[in-house]
Amino acid sequence: MxxxxxxxxxxxxxxxxxxxxxxxxxxxxxxxxxxxxxxxxxxxxxxxxxxxxxxxxxxxxxxxxxxxxxxxxxxxxxxxxxxxxxxxxxxxxxxxxGSFTLHAKKEKPAVFIAGGIGITPFMSILTSAAEEKLNRKFFLFYSNRTENDAAFLRELSGLTAEIPDFTFVPIMSEREGYLNEKTIRKYVENIDGPIYYLAGPPGMVAAMRKMLAGMDIPEDDIRFEEFAGY
Ligand SMILES: Cc1cc2nc3c(=O)[nH]c(=O)nc-3n(C[C@H](O)[C@H](O)[C@H](O)COP(=O)(O)OP(=O)(O)OC[C@H]3O[C@@H](n4cnc5c(N)ncnc54)[C@H](O)[C@@H]3O)c2cc1C
The missing domain is CATH 2.40.30.10 (Translation factors)
Structure with a gap:
């Protein structure tokens, strides 16, 4: 090892x-x-x-x-x-x-969906994308109960200026409720195109997988990491 x-x-x-x-x-x-x-x-x-x-x-x-x-x-x-x-x-x-890493096909956008501390893999991927000025399309939907619960909010906002094509959508569930299909469709113009990445507590990952399945996103285009223990 x-x-x-x-x-x-x-x-x-x-x-x-x-x-x-x-x-x-x-x-x-x-x-x-x-x-x-x-x-x-x-x-x-x-x-x-x-x-x-x-x-x-x-x-x-x-x-x-x-x-x-x-x-x-x-x-x-x-x-x-x-x-x-x-x-x-x-x-x-x-x-x-682990293999929860960015897909090879550059032309396919990446849609990241993080629940709480599930932000950690996306912090690494997006910070690295900024350092390398990656010319790829990224979306991040980041759910927390309130702003106080959301780690790295300021850093992520800063990355929107550094990554050429990055849409950042923080969601505060206490005010706005959970992430839903309508919000995804509002920002992601062609929902069939991207690879979707889900990370967070198992309950959140299961709910998001169900939502994406309901949107007819092919299973092959959905990757997930469950933070077991939450
Ligand atoms: C691939 C991966 C990446 C992770 N990355 C992060 C990260 O970046 N940040 C982070 O905070 N956490 C991460 N986690 C979760 C982390 O490993 C801990 O489980 C979590 O932080 C809870 O730890 P704890 O000491 O608070 O509770 P624990 O004492 O570990 O567990 C609390 C409860 O969860 C149950 N439990 C523990 N392990 C499992 C399991 N494997 N399956 C089902 N139930 C279990 C226990 O029985 C207990 O009831 C990751 C997990 C995985 C698998």
Whole structure:
């Protein structure tokens, strides 16, 4: 297994109850935006039924200096350990894994649908698209309860100026309700053309898959990553 010991550089709050953890990136570590890694706490003071390993998507882009992971800080042993971890502490990382990465056919637009912390793969893909000035069409529908719950809102708005063709649609469910077919049709002119990417809690992913199936989007054009554990 491709294992690395990586050191915590800094932690920051990026939304209500949500933190980003910056780690040192090993020189030889290569990943594709959208991939994830397994993080293991070394010698934890406490652990629980789920153990001392969790899976997190890499939220930073390959061109960035640090490796960044972002998570909702719930009251579990693993997250309590992360919360009190001093800077400079090493953890074990296995990865990268996964194929939730951008499709090869450049002419096909990408429609990203994120629920809450499901934004992490799209942060990596879009930051990388900005760095590389990718001449491709992107849409992002990003659902949260309120603005306070939405991680990386400012960064994502900033990316609209850096990516040549990027439509960003934040949705605050407390005010507007859940993302629906009407909103997708309002922004995506030809709904049959794109590849759709869904990421977030399993319940949200299931609801969005059902909605897209109801819109007759071919199954082959829908990719999803379920953040099991939410
Ligand atoms: C590919 C992938 C990428 C992910 N990326 C991120 C990310 O970027 N950020 C992020 O915050 N989270 C991500 N997750 C989810 C993450 O791994 C944790 O499960 C989540 O953060 C909850 O952890 P916890 O310690 O709060 O709760 P946990 O203690 O892990 O679990 C809470 C509850 O969920 C149940 N549960 C745990 N694991 C599973 C499972 N595999 N299937 C079904 N039920 C389960 C437990 O039994 C428990 O009831 C990702 C998951 C996957 C699979």
């Amino acid at each position: 491709p294992g690395h010991k990586i050191k915590l550089l800094k932690k920051e709050t990026v939304a209500k109850g949500t933190m980003a953890f910056h780690f040192e990136k090993p020189a030889e570590f290569v990943f594709v935006p959208g991939q994830y890694a397994d993080l293991a706490i070394i010698n934890p003071k406490e652990t629980d039924r789920e153990g001392n390993i969790r899976t997190f998507t890499i939220a930073s882009a390959p061109g960035e200096k640090d490796l960044v992971f972002a998570t909702r800080m719930r009251d579990t042993a693993f997250k309590r350990e992360l919360d009190r971890m001093p800077e400079g502490t090493a953890i074990e990382m296995d990865g990268p894994y």
